[in-house]
Amino acid sequence: MPGPRFEMFKKILIANRGEIAVRIIRACHEMGIAAVAVYSDVDRASLHVRKADEAYPIGAPPAPESYLNIQKILDVARRSGADAIHPGYGFLSENAKFADACAKAGVKFIGPTASAMEMMGSKTRARQAMEAAGVPFVPGTSRGLESFEQAQQVAARIGYPVMFKAAAGGGGKGMRLVQAPAQLKSSLEEARSEAERSFGDGEIYIEKAIVNPRHIEMQVLADEHGNTVYLGERECSLQRRHQKVLEEAPSPVVDPDMRHRMGEVAVRVAQAANYTNAGTVEFLVDQQKNFYFLEMNTRLQVEHPVTELVTGLDLVHLQIRIAAGEKLPFAQADVHLRGHAMECRIYAEDPDNNYFPSPGKITLLIAPTGPGIRRDTGMYEGWTVPLDYDPLLAKLVGYGENREQVIARLSCALDEYFVGGIKTNISLFRRILTNPDFRAAKLDTGFLDRMLKQNDELHRDAETAPHAAEVAAIAAGMFAVLAPAANGIAGVSASNGSATTSTWKKIGRDEALRRLATDR
């Protein structure tokens, strides 16, 4: 049988850290490819470093000096002899300069081309391309606003409420919702200055604000031979301050016909950008199920596992194979969705303190497993979560026959999950999964912020076992007797070396004495 007409990479450098670096290293090893890790000073003890085959230090913790430093990354590629670089998500994954620099250095960038990134990277340029391709997008301008007067005219045409958005970036920065003409001027000024501060680019455009939209995105995959397919959608409406928290596939409101129509539009979008490799087309869906192009993410996304689970495909493997020149090994007709999947993003955040990042040492880790449970993680027991980066600890993903089963599986998995020593947002997911509107799939992008505002804080879960406090009291006593030193409790006996063994010795002695005393 003839061999493949492309040559697979021998060594891939992962220009990232944390759980995604571990994920990519795993994919490399599964394919017999050597993995090269890079790490900043504060990441020396990170999981991805010891899972790799080679690891290179790249400097001080701040991202511009390490994970965003193109020169250092390419220098490591040269020294290690890596023939490809996987950028993960975030960091340099959507940086056209980096993609170009890789090409110039003769190292294959596992992702789209610099020009595809550039087209989709600017939201206004993307909208212009969509206009040309006949792709529906949210009414508004497809170019940056030139004046307040223009904003006024467009807003009057499309109707309030309207949304100002930054062309250069997302995450809620440079965004302002305007309900009425009176706030238009001040909102535009605020949006501009925030965008300038956050992205170095104050370009703002305007869109009709869709009431209670759903955020539904479509995964696309394109090889370098002109074949593009869609792999099903993800519902990502659960967001806190525009940051995704929980994602699921498929979307509970998308039927096969809608999926087909959205998928075809997504493919058209990708083709308009000459897109290659993995990407995601984001849509806003209104209450009448009309969908509008929002933007395209030119990288692998955090929430890719839910698509992998319902399609049975390994997206990272496919990314590597596509970058090596392989043709897509399947056609659109071969893509089938089966079952349901949901992902919870576990962050080191304090839910009782406005989700403030909560770095620190993980003293105890009890992680859930079992049928339909997948965990993509960078944390381990004994690891100190660094302050310097996004505190994503793990993605807990549930998979099952249907949405109800997935919710049940995830609920049990969350009960099992224990991360001691730091605060995490695990309790947030318990609240979400028991919420009646969530269970009924009544979702929109405002859902989570509303739920959090309603709920008051520190109340016990409705499901707390009766007499849990009494159980805790007994447990406290048992820890004091069985492991006082380990739990920081003043010792049981006056003389204390290894408190545990001396306690048992003492108990043993007492029993022996008692027996002696009662023997006849």
Add this chain to the structure above:
Amino acid sequence: MTYDITIDGKNHRLELDRVEGRWLCRLDGLAIEVDAILARPDVLSLRIGNRAYEIKSERVANDWHLWVGSARFAAEVRDPRSLRSRIRAADDHGPSKVTAPMPGKVVRVLVREKSEVEAGSGVFVVEAMKMQNEIKSPKKGTIQKLLVTEGAAVNAGDVLAIVE
């Protein structure tokens, strides 16, 4: 052995004795059938009657929490006869420290020396990682001393104030 135990602020008296290989337990005077082994120093497999529980112990700085399943409780244990615990109990009525939980910068001081505070009321606002965090008083009392001013850079564990 007898212990004074506080769970979420509520006091209990626990008697634990080991007799003929079994635990005899009395909680607030009530006899309870208890069996326990450690899976590791901070994880307890507890049986009360035939009900089974997994209890996790979490110690961070001076705070001790026990988790019964996924419910969290603040816990304290005192052996009433031990001198060390009697001294510590006295400390609880003495001055407490307000410490910085992480490195950052003091952007606001919310109180003055001699201000009255409640447990949980805000004493400082510290900024770290572009977010602001309110540092709260660990107990009800009076601010005896403020050790930092607005603009000060602080490290994790730094004492910022004393509450009497």
